Amino acid sequence: MGLSEDPGTDQAWASCPNNSAEDVDAAVEDSHAAFEEFRKVSSRQRAKWLLKWYDLTTQARDDLAQIVTHETGKPLAEAYGELDYSLGFLWWFAGEAERIQGTVSVPAAPNRRLFTIKQPIGVAAALVPWNFPVAMVLRKVGAAMAAGCTMVVKPSPETPISALVLAELARRAGVPAGVLNVLTTDLENTPSLSEALCKHPLVKKVTFTGSTRVGKLVATHCAQGLKKLTLELGGNCPFIVFDDANLDQALDQLMALKWRHAGQACITANRIYVQAGVYDRFASLLKERTSALVVGHGASADTTMGPLTTPRSIDKAVAQVEDARNRGAQVILGGKPLTSQKGYFFEPTILSGMTEEMQISQEESFAPIAALYRFETEAEAVKWANATSMGLASYAFTKNIDRMWRLLENLEAGMIGMNTGACSRETHPFSIFANPADRTGNQSAAESPFGGMKESGYGKESGKDVAVNEFLVTKTGTLTIEGQY
Numbered sequence: 067m068g069l070s071e072d073p074g075t076d077q078a079w080a081s082c083p084n085n086s087a088e089d090v091d092a093a094v095e096d097s098h099a100a101f102e103e104f105r106k107v108s109s110r111q112r113a114k115w116l117l118k119w120y121d122l123t124t125q126a127r128d129d130l131a132q133i134v135t136h137e138t139g140k141p142l143a144e145a146y147g148e149l150d151y152s153l154g155f156l157w158w159f160a161g162e163a164e165r166i167q168g169t170v171s172v173p174a175a176p177n178r179r180l181f182t183i184k185q186p187i188g189v190a191a192a193l194v195p196w197n198f199p200v201a202m203v204l205r206k207v208g209a210a211m212a213a214g215c216t217m218v219v220k221p222s223p224e225t226p227i228s229a230l231v232l233a234e235l236a237r238r239a240g241v242p243a244g245v246l247n248v249l250t251t252d253l254e255n256t257p258s259l260s261e262a263l264c265k266h267p268l269v270k271k272v273t274f275t276g277s278t279r280v281g282k283l284v285a286t287h288c289a290q291g292l293k294k295l296t297l298e299l300g301g302n303c304p305f306i307v308f309d310d311a312n313l314d315q316a317l318d319q320l321m322a323l324k325w326r327h328a329g330q331a332c333i334t335a336n337r338i339y340v341q342a343g344v345y346d347r348f349a350s351l352l353k354e355r356t357s358a359l360v361v362g363h364g365a366s367a368d369t370t371m372g373p374l375t376t377p378r379s380i381d382k383a384v385a386q387v388e389d390a391r392n393r394g395a396q397v398i399l400g401g402k403p404l405t406s407q408k409g410y411f412f413e414p415t416i417l418s419g420m421t422e423e424m425q426i427s428q429e430e431s432f433a434p435i436a437a438l439y440r441f442e443t444e445a446e447a448v449k450w451a452n453a454t455s456m457g458l459a460s461y462a463f464t465k466n467i468d469r470m471w472r473l474l475e476n477l478e479a480g481m482i483g484m485n486t487g488a489c490s491r492e493t494h495p496f497s498i499f500a501n502p503a504d505r506t507g508n509q510s511a512a513e514s515p516f517g518g519m520k521e522s523g524y525g526k527e528s529g530k531d532v533a534v535n536e537f538l539v540t541k542t543g544t545l546t547i548e549g550q551y
Contacts, residue, residue, distance in 0.1 A: 100244025158512030159208035186214030188270035296525030301458030319487030
């Protein structure tokens with residue numbers, strides 16, 4: 067049995083099956099047998115199952131929020147936010163199930179007609195991260211089911227319980243056996259189990275969310291079978307504030323974006339570029355607001371920032387802060403682990419005077435570290451923002467519409483937040499994070515295509531047409547018509 071540990075206490079609180087690579091074949095065979103029937107089910111029936119799953123998950127919202135908090139460490143209010151965000155995927159894909167369409171056209175050759183139809187690709191495998199364990203399962207499974215595919219989900223070893231609960235709710239919703247299978251495992255078995263899933267001949271599609279390093283390994287495994295693949299990988303996201311920006315607006319958005327889940331999101335602000343004219347004021351205001359954060363166990367009503375999810379994340383944060391300090395950065399807030407509490411806690415940290423050669427400039431942080439960079443010109447900001455191998459999301463704050471349009475086209479990222487840093491429709495309940503009028507955003511939502519460029523991956527999740535298409539194959543038919551018109 068595998069153990070699930072609470073990062074806020076460093077104590078095991080639940081157990082689950084510890085599957086290995088030897089268990090993959092049975093799960094995939096079961097999913098393939100289910101696919102042979104599920105592919106023939108009407109789109110209306112698939113939509114009904116998704117909506118029933120939506121209803122049951124909504125009813126289980128309180129229990130699921132507690133599970134997410136104890137699995138990931140995020141504050142309970144953030145866990146509720148993730149659930150509300152996640153439910154949008156079931157609702158959206160229920161509608162998309164009935165909007166899968168082919169085409170008919172007249173080709174250049176005479177007496178012919180050209181048809182295309184779209185069909186489900188087959189069994190899909192989903193490798194899911196720990197930072198948004200409910201959202202990532204529902205975003206992937208919702209699209210697969212809408213397309214008519216079955217799916218085997220391998221959740222992260224840190225967050226297996228939420229995936230198992232979602233599968234049980236799907237069963238109660240009437241989703242046929244085998245349409246959604248879950249293989250939980252531990253850290254030791256994860257690489258071999260994942261490889262076996264990717265290489266299984268009956269798996270026709272793989273979707274992975276996680277680090278760029280592991281994404282490259284997944285792509286290598288899938289290349290052997292030429293499998294269709296979606297990769298949503300790491301981010302080193304710039305957050306650019308110009309002199310003419312509304313600083314309160316920018317700070318509201320940065321507070322929600324930077325400290326949510328203790329900075330453990332792929333689209334969080336990793337590098338914060340502030341124009342020289344407002345740099346000192348912005349840094350002072352950010353320090354003032356950040357000092358009001360209450361760090362503690364996610365289940366506590368007073369907590370506004372929880373722990374890191376894994377102990378190895380603390381080691382990385384310590385190394386990044388020390389590297390920045392040794393290269394001349396100033397630590398103006400925090401900077402070290404919180405040893406006064408059990409669990410994996412790190413102080414909300416602000417670094418000033420950052421430069422491009424520091425580790426945080428080159429790699430994803432995934433910790434509560436706000437790194438501030440001073441810039442002079444737009445061209446300088448764009449150059450530095452793009453000076454990374456990754457390209458998931460970028461954020462820009464300015465009231466100059468001409469500049470904003472240039473940034474939309476010039477920033478190398480799959481998603482651009484324009485005067486918004488809110489990364490989803492979830493709302494943060496604490497007034498220190500955002501004014502009520504500024505809590506919404508559409509950087510990530512069921513109707514918005516999600517995905518990056520460069521080493522942040524390829525393919526899209528969510529959004530109209532594109533997400534479901536990742537689970538479809540297009541078949542072309544050509545008809546020759548005899549006789550005269």
